[in-house]
Amino acid sequence: MPRIRPIRTEAIVLRQRPLGDADRICVLFSPTRGRVEAVAKGVRRPLSKLAGHVEPLSRGQFGLAQGRSLHVITDAQTLDAWPSLHDDVDRMTEALSMAELVDRSTDLDVASGPLYMLLKGSLDELARTSSPSVVRRWFTLRFLDQQGYQPELDECVRCRAALGPEGNGYAAADGGAVCPNCHQAGVGQRLSSPVFRLLRYMRRSSCEATTQVRVAADEAAELERHLRLSLEQALDGRLRSSSFTEALERAESYGHSAASVAADREREEQERAAV
């Protein structure tokens, strides 16, 4: 029987899930092989030499052997550990959204070089930026462009009229912006002029340049809304990780309200004890 040669590939670890008592299945994303599922044997044991090299949100060089149904990771060497993506929960959340997008939109064993470079570059930028959500939004727009869901920003998706800067709408279901006439006829949500300009700027600019742009909170929220709707159209559903993003946004106020409930309860108990 001919001996199957092991595969060597660079890859980003998108996610893991437990397998048996000591193993994990790692979902890798490689520029030459696309999404690859591979077993990392023994990585749940404390002295595993492999464990630290197959953590999600890291990039490495992997040796893979073809197993009966899945590949088996024979060796791994970290190239980018991106520690700040693990130490800072805001960066981690954005990185997980990006990884989930890639995980859900790519096929097993289909080369995806441009998407790999987009993900790698965005994770690099995310690891050093002070504006994690801006990097994720830039990634989302580029992702939509690459996957063939590029939001139309030059002409109205309904009547094909050239778009001016004012009075436009955004109709994610139709594939992009609509002109003031179509918007006034009830098509799409309001697309404010600053957000329209920002979307166009994001499309022609680098991620780093986009992080330098000052955006008001309400404009950021509007941009987020439009991109989320376009993404939901492309994925035919919500990102699972978006629930955690929302929970994290509410975390501080949740803590404050839990503290005030506890304080009320303690005061009531003190009053009862005094009576």
Place this chain on the structure above:
Amino acid sequence: MQRSPATAPTIARLIEAFHRLPGIGPKSAQRLAYHVLRAPRAEAEALAQALLEVKDSTRLCGACQNITDADPCAICLDPDRSASTICVVEEPLDVAAIERAGVHRGRYHVLHGAISPMDGIGPEDLKVRELLSRLGDAAVEEVILAMNPNLEGEATAGYLSRVIGAMGVRITRIAHGLPVGADVEYADERTLRAAMTHRVEIDQSEGQG
């Protein structure tokens, strides 16, 4: 699992039941089933009794959410354990591991899982609300986060530190670094970084008489 005509249906059902257990493959399931078959009746009865008892008489401790026979559990009732420190862990087995090491004399809180954003497991799926209601007690001065040092553990610790931080309670997290018996040359970048960041001063007065 495919049934063989050579295996009696009763045994096949037992094999299937063992095969459903975590970490038990088809061969191990067969070995266990035939072991039970050959064992004395008393041994099989004891096993069946233990399985039923664990389902009938265990519950979650109302305070720490650990699995217990009595509510509150023995740890929460122990007057010698400090109520000022709560060690938060992912699973009941983590409590057992820390107790074996004998390194914590406070109380515990079991979350019954970890946040896994990509699997859609969020804080509402864990015993977070129960933890927050305990923290209202003025006696609690410190929360030790003893999550696993992986992505899910970090997401859980990040979320809890944000919520508990807003409540004004001191939060600490167990140290990360090289496990006992490991080789530095094989350690990954993040482990070495954590080990270096959390290095400790050697007490030079020790051993000088």
